[in-house]
Amino acid sequence: MGTTNTHQQIAQEIAALREVAVISHMRPDGDAVGSTLGLGLALQSLGKRIHLWNADGAAPTRFDFLPGAHLITAPPADWPAHVQALICVDCGEPKRLGDSGRHLIDTAPLSINIDHHETNTLYADLNLVDGTAAACACVLMPLLDALKVDLSRPVADSLYAAVSTDTGSFQYSSTTPDVMRLAARLMGTGIDVGDINRRLYQEQPLSSFILQREVLSNMVVDCQGQVVHFSITQARKQELHLGLEDTKDLVDIIRVLRGAKIAAIFEEVDDGLIRISLRSKVPDVRVNDIASQFGGGGHPMAAGIRVRGSLQDVRSAVLQAIDAALASLP
Ligand SMILES: [Mn+2]
Incomplete structure (x- = not known):
């Protein structure tokens, strides 16, 4: 079991990597998908090669509209030698990664756990966990800042969807002033919040x-x-x-x-x-x-x-x- 690291420490490690994989928990919700895409696309914008995985092998249909959703695949059975690190997002414990994910976390040369579950078991080599954060995306944001990511609309779309879904559309008591400031900052990039909300909440299948x-x-x-x-x-x-x-x-x-x-x-x-x-x-x-x-x-x-x-x-x-x-x- 590891300890919690700082945003700066994790940013320093990630900055040095060329090729990374991001994985979320199985049966991903909006925060899992949004955090996977937000982090993945941000790392891609820094010139890194990315792999986006979850045990289900895809983003659920309702998140299809998020930029990059089609990049999400099932994790491989064995660790690909050229990939330098596995970053787990929104996942409190290895078994929630699914069988292959759990195996990969043991075989990856470096594992990083970024999460907001209070019960997180600090299972990775490096751990960035804030049990008080409303969404994993809220833990990611300062990390992206430390990495000097230029916040693009595709990244902001994903992070906004993550925060919106994990706070019940900003209704739960986890919706602090900081959450609203984060949402405002994401909206400042020019994302179409009306369109995102319609697609998230007003398009349900029969x-x-x-x-x-x-x-x-x-x-x-x-x-x-x-x-x-x-x-x-x-x-x-x-x-x-x-x-x-x-x-x-x-x-x-x-x-x-x-x-x-x-x-x-x-x-x-x-x-x-x-x-x-x-x-x-x-x-x-x-x-x-x-x-x-x-x-x-x-x-x-x-x-x-x-x-x-x-x-x-x-x-x-x-x-x-x-x-x-x-x-x-x-
Ligand atoms: Mn979450």
Whole structure:
């Protein structure tokens, strides 16, 4: 386990490299994709050769419009000898890189971890982690400054999408004055914020409506309205012709219920693997503490778990832990 380095130290190391790979966590969200592209394109503008990877082998369709999104591929099985470093973005622990990514981090000549997960395990040779930052892109920005990157519109597009998505369109309490100053600075490059927001939030495929209908019909309100949750089996997803990407932001549909403190989604992924998304709406209930009881992690207000077991068993165990957390509230 490493320690945290400064922006200047990391910038100095990166400045000396000619060819680097950037990888994010699997099932990438806007911050993962935006940070990958923002950093990648910035390094490219400094004359470096870049490789952009994630375990899914592409950016999710909804981020297709970001400049450079098509450059993202699956990581190779073995470390390419000519690449000098692996930079991980928005990834709290190696297993979230996927199997090849986890292997590559051990074989890369230099690994650099740039992240904002409070639970980050400082798994790389060099680590730049700020657990209080609203998005990984917020940690990247001072690094790009230290590298003397000339902020271009493509870089600003990506970083803006990253910050916007990780702050729930600047709605979460992580939206500090510094976040708004960063957003203003990105907007100052001339990016089209109206267009980015339309593409991010107002272009949903029909499958997402089918899923929303399913969620609204089957959500469960528990604990005198303090908990709202929804479960979906593998079989039901197949009946509805839903893909992996479709089930991403389900928890955001139910978390807006008035009076709910915790929202949870229980999704059967495959062969007895259950994925759980947890959201808290009150700072007193830290869902990353609940997630860590089941081997998961994340942020105090947003966390996740992947665990083996039956949907029923896993759900009742997690709901019990949520119950206990709520019962311990003052
Ligand atoms: Mn993030």
